[in-house]
Amino acid sequence: xxxxxxxxxxxxxxxxxxxxxxxxxxxxxxxxxxxxxxxxxxxxxxxxxxxxxxxxxxxxxxxxxxxxxxxxxxxxxxxxxxxxxxxxxxxxxxxxxxxxxxxxxxxxxxxxxxxxxxxxxxxxxxxxxxxxxxxxxxxxxxxxxxxxxxxxxxxxxxxxxxxxxxxxxxxxxxxxxxxxxxxxxxxxxxxxxxxxxxxxxxxxxxxxxxxxxxxxxxxxxxxxxxxxxxxxxxxxxxxxxxxxxxxxxxxxxxxxxxxxxxxxxxxxxxxxxxxxxxxxxxxxxxxxxxx
Amino acid sequence: xxxxxxxxxxxxxxxxxxxxxxxxxxxxxxxxxxxxxxxxxxxxxxxxxxxxxxxxxxxxxxxxxxxxxxxxxxxxxxxxxxxxxxxxxxxxxxxxxxxxxxxxxxxxxxxxxxxxxxxxxxxxxxxxxxxxxxxxxxxxxxxxxxxxxxxxxxxxxxxxxxxxxxxxxxxxxxxxxxxxxxxxxxxxxxxxxxxxxxxxxxxxxxxxxxxxxxxxxxxxxxxxxxxxxxxxxxxxxxxxxxxxxxxxxxxxxxxxxxxxxxxxxxxxxxxxxxxxxxxxxxxxxxxxxxxxx
Numbered sequence: 001x002x003x004x005x006x007x008x009x010x011x012x013x014x015x016x017x018x019x020x021x022x023x024x025x026x027x028x029x030x031x032x033x034x035x036x037x038x039x040x041x042x043x044x045x046x047x048x049x050x051x052x053x054x055x056x057x058x059x060x061x062x063x064x065x066x067x068x069x070x071x072x073x074x075x076x077x078x079x080x081x082x083x084x085x086x087x088x089x090x091x092x093x094x095x096x097x098x099x100x101x102x103x104x105x106x107x108x109x110x111x112x113x114x115x116x117x118x119x120x121x122x123x124x125x126x127x128x129x130x131x132x133x134x135x136x137x138x139x140x141x142x143x144x145x146x147x148x149x150x151x152x153x154x155x156x157x158x159x160x161x162x163x164x165x166x167x168x169x170x171x172x173x174x175x176x177x178x179x180x181x182x183x184x185x186x187x188x189x190x191x192x193x194x195x196x197x198x199x200x201x202x203x204x205x206x207x208x209x210x211x212x213x214x215x216x217x218x219x220x221x222x223x224x225x226x227x228x229x230x231x232x233x234x235x236x237x238x239x240x241x242x243x244x245x246x247x248x249x250x251x252x253x254x255x256x257x258x259x260x261x262x263x264x265x266x267x268x269x270x271x272x273x274x275x276x277x278x279x280x281x282x283x284x285x286x287x288x289x290x291x
Numbered sequence: 292x293x294x295x296x297x298x299x300x301x302x303x304x305x306x307x308x309x310x311x312x313x314x315x316x317x318x319x320x321x322x323x324x325x326x327x328x329x330x331x332x333x334x335x336x337x338x339x340x341x342x343x344x345x346x347x348x349x350x351x352x353x354x355x356x357x358x359x360x361x362x363x364x365x366x367x368x369x370x371x372x373x374x375x376x377x378x379x380x381x382x383x384x385x386x387x388x389x390x391x392x393x394x395x396x397x398x399x400x401x402x403x404x405x406x407x408x409x410x411x412x413x414x415x416x417x418x419x420x421x422x423x424x425x426x427x428x429x430x431x432x433x434x435x436x437x438x439x440x441x442x443x444x445x446x447x448x449x450x451x452x453x454x455x456x457x458x459x460x461x462x463x464x465x466x467x468x469x470x471x472x473x474x475x476x477x478x479x480x481x482x483x484x485x486x487x488x489x490x491x492x493x494x495x496x497x498x499x500x501x502x503x504x505x506x507x508x509x510x511x512x513x514x515x516x517x518x519x520x521x522x523x524x525x526x527x528x529x530x531x532x533x534x535x536x537x538x539x540x541x542x543x544x545x546x547x548x549x550x551x552x553x554x555x556x557x558x559x560x561x562x563x564x565x566x567x568x569x570x571x572x573x574x575x576x577x578x579x580x581x582x583x584x
Contacts, residue, residue: 003405003406003408004408006405007405007410009397009485010400010405010484011397011413013394013397014394014395014398014459015398015417017394017451017453017454018417020454021450021451021452022417022420022421025427025428026423026427026428026431029427029431030427032430032431033427039430039433097312100316106323108565108569109323109326110323112565113326115509115513115562115572116330116513116558117513117514117515117557117561118515119530119531119532119534119554119557120530120554120555120557121329123333123537123538123553123554124330124332124333124551125329126541127332127551128328128332130541132349133336133348133544133547134349135332135349135351163326163329171573195311224426226516227515230519231534231535231538248426248430249516249519253433253520260430263430264430264431267429267430268427270424270426271426271427274424
């Protein structure tokens, strides 16, 4: 007991903060998903009503919003996760060549957009995509309303995502590749394996842990996508890029009356999807590491 | 050089190697250009006059470089308090990062150097809870912040993030690597926990604390969803949330220069931090991933 008291000044501050801003909202969040609530009065317990309405009531506007938001979020995840893994991986392989100079400079260039806020980065790209003043239309000789027509609206979202998102994974892959023992490469070379072959059968297996680690983090991050569509397309045209986080935010904090209970239920469903996917990836990772 | 000790490449091999190197350079240079272009074009446009943007059509560089857009922001003559947002962001991010370092360093010491029953179990429990999807916390976190009276207060962005466990994990792992002989020597000299913490441990974990500071600062500076929820007072919001309001200026080419100047302003602090402390940013990713080979 005395020992615990002596430790209190050290772990106490973090522990209190964690209780109030980590644990409490988590527990509270699980509860209000089962309530009708407008952020103001007392939440009214309604059991599984919210979930039933979101998932099964095809008449309900919340059902439509959830399905549309989830589909758009899945589209975003399905396209952006592979891009955010493969592009940095190829770049890392290129930058790891012993005879290449300026690797640090290139890495810096690819890393910097990740340090720029999504709102500032989006404004830069909206200008790039601007119909009259943007370099894209002017240099390509086209006249496209990128932001307001599909499939271009999705394209702008992916461009901003890849532009800002590859740096972190690139740095991880590069340092992982540099840690691959040179003897492995030399042995494969003696066996007559070419560059591509060695990348596939020496480099990739050696960096499988960082590879799977970044996959989990990138996937979780992509499911939480919000800033890019919010800043670029506002979810349009016709809600075709409106992702689930935008629906959740609108319902709870939008201009109309708050429907926080429903939004919390949607958050929980998104949370469940996230946990399932992480669990699958972790089990694959586990098998990959033992195998 | 290494190749000659293993497989001596014939002339064909050398030529192929050379060609592939050139292809590599061309691809990287092209991509680097594409990566820099949006930033460069934003900067260039921020130095164009309102009339040039409205009437001269497309050009990569300004016909005449003018600073009027920045002057408008600094003088507060813009229709939005952009400079105020910038200052708000600086206050928020700096305080958040400084407090994170303090809280995390203290906790790291507690979880590695203090002995009390259930210590490691307690930490693993925190870590486990923190792995649950944070999206569930969003709405209740707002309610808590509202109850504390922090809506429209910088505290709403400074304090809740201090509850994070990842940084404690990082510092705890780093601290575990600091030799215990150092503490014991100090203890023999009669030093108490606070002195050991301040004089022995803190100096030896400086690199990881710098990393925590830098990432907390940039994370806070770039945070977007949360500030759009906890601020509705235009004067008090940080610049990321402010830029969302500025988006409607795209319709008005006479204000586009100001918009780009505002975006450029928002890019400066984190980019400068990176250029000044690059090695910390890059080493941190390995620390975070626990992948140091």
